[in-house]
Amino acid sequence: MKKIEAIIQPFKLEEVKAALQAIGIDGMTIGEVRGHGRQKGHREVYRGQEYNVDLLPKVKVEMVVPSGRADEVVRALAAAARTGKIGDGKIFVYEVAEAIRIRNDDRGESAL
Ligand SMILES: Nc1ncnc2c1ncn2[C@@H]1O[C@H](COP(=O)(O)OP(=O)(O)OP(=O)(O)O)[C@@H](O)[C@H]1O
Numbered sequence: 342m343k344k345i346e347a348i349i350q351p352f353k354l355e356e357v358k359a360a361l362q363a364i365g366i367d368g369m370t371i372g373e374v375r376g377h378g379r380q381k382g383h384r385e386v387y388r389g390q391e392y393n394v395d396l397l398p399k400v401k402v403e404m405v406v407p408s409g410r411a412d413e414v415v416r417a418l419a420a421a422a423r424t425g426k427i428g429d430g431k432i433f434v435y436e437v438a439e440a441i442r443i444r445n446d447d448r449g450e451s452a453l
């Protein structure tokens with residue numbers, strides 16, 4: 342199993358969710374996070390004042406999928422999240438040692 346963690350632009354969440362649903366990915370966790378990439382945030386103007394905003398709002402999407410589906414999920418996710426501009430986000434892929442459905446002790450891919 343692989344864990345796919347994507348940091349995306351918040352306004353892309355609905356499109357990303359729809360793309361994942363379309364390929365049959367059911368379980369996911371979403372979180373509101375803040376972060377910056379290599380531009381280290383940017384300057385924003387608010388009520389005429391210029392502020393240094395170094396941590397921008399992003400959405401984190403996490404899902405654990407069978408290893409055989411990881412590439413397909415990454416492709417669908419990236420296509421849905423991409424605008425081609427800086428700040429589009431990032432995808433990290435991890436190995437997962439075990440998954441357990443708490444209700445009935447299903448293990449491994451049966452628990453996803
Ligand atoms: N190396 C990293 N480790 C952890 N989180 C990261 C990393 N790089 C980016 N992120 C997260 O992804 C978000 C979006 O990053 P972003 O797309 O700006 O990356 P970038 O490397 O600056 O690429 P780009 O040049 O396309 O903007 C960041 O706000 C941060 O939350």
Ligand SMILES: [Mg+2]
Nearest residue numbers: 378379380428
């Ligand atoms: Mg950036």
